[in-house]
Amino acid sequence: MSIRVKICGLRDPETAIQAAHFGADALGLVFYEPSPRHLSIELARSIALAIPPFITRVGLFVDAPSDYVQSVLKGVPLDLLQFHGNETPEYCSSFNTPYIKAVRVRPGLDLVKYCQIYCQARGLLCDAYVEGTPGGTGAGFDWSLIPDNLPLPLILSGGLDPENVATAVSKVRPWAVDVSSGVEKSKGVKDLAKIEAFIAGAKNAPK
Numbered sequence: 001m002s003i004r005v006k007i008c009g010l011r012d013p014e015t016a017i018q019a020a021h022f023g024a025d026a027l028g029l030v031f032y033e034p035s036p037r038h039l040s041i042e043l044a045r046s047i048a049l050a051i052p053p054f055i056t057r058v059g060l061f062v063d064a065p066s067d068y069v070q071s072v073l074k075g076v077p078l079d080l081l082q083f084h085g086n087e088t089p090e091y092c093s094s095f096n097t098p099y100i101k102a103v104r105v106r107p108g109l110d111l112v113k114y115c116q117i118y119c120q121a122r123g124l125l126c127d128a129y130v131e132g133t134p135g136g137t138g139a140g141f142d143w144s145l146i147p148d149n150l151p152l153p154l155i156l157s158g159g160l161d162p163e164n165v166a167t168a169v170s171k172v173r174p175w176a177v178d179v180s181s182g183v184e185k186s187k188g189v190k191d192l193a194k195i196e197a198f199i200a201g202a203k204n205a206p207k
């Protein structure tokens with residue numbers, strides 16, 4: 001089975017198109033104002049419309065008011081929502097749009113139970129826990145905290161980069177990998193060479 005790759009935090013149409021050409025399967029657009037990757041609805045719309053077909057356009061939110069998510073969905077063509085905060089399962093299911101749920105992995109957290117609670121989610125994105133910052137931190141975590149019998153497709157993220165992604169794919173065998181900081185030259189600024197190397201590293205990882 002070929003690994004899927006999501007590149008998160010795109011901020012211009014040209015980089016999104018390049019990432020698609022390098023083989024990205026999904027591209028993430030951030031709607032969380034404190035993030036350096038936050039987009040206006042207008043800019044997000046121009047990026048989403050530039051993305052070629054058969055690539056999943058993911059809108060990322062952190063504990064956003066429902067009205068805001070609705071207004072983004074009205075203005076931006078999105079295929080999938082990513083909820084990266086403490087959203088309830090009822091909230092996540094209320095937008096008539098498929099979603100994935102992110103969780104910040106910590107010792108003691110029962111990930112199987114978490115999947116059962118978010119059973120309507122299309123996948124579980126496992127990210128690092130960093131106090132005070134919900135995501136996109138560049139921090140990794142101990143992959144052995146992820147059980148083998150996760151009931152949802154696993155999207156592995158947190159501190160991945162072109163150097164460690166092949167090891168991550170070979171060791172953890174996730175459904176997909178997700179990256180933001182590891183393919184940037186500075187906070188919020190993507191690096192095309194790193195995006196290309198990351199996708200190649202993930203897709204060519206030893207089986």
Ligand SMILES: O=C(O)c1ccccc1NCC(=O)[C@H](O)[C@H](O)COP(=O)(O)O
Nearest residue numbers: 008035135136137138158159179180181
């Ligand atoms: O990207 C952000 O700025 C962000 C802000 C708040 C919540 C989530 C955010 N990103 C979510 C992602 O899907 C990232 O790719 C994931 O957290 C991994 O980030 P990184 O460790 O920087 O690769």
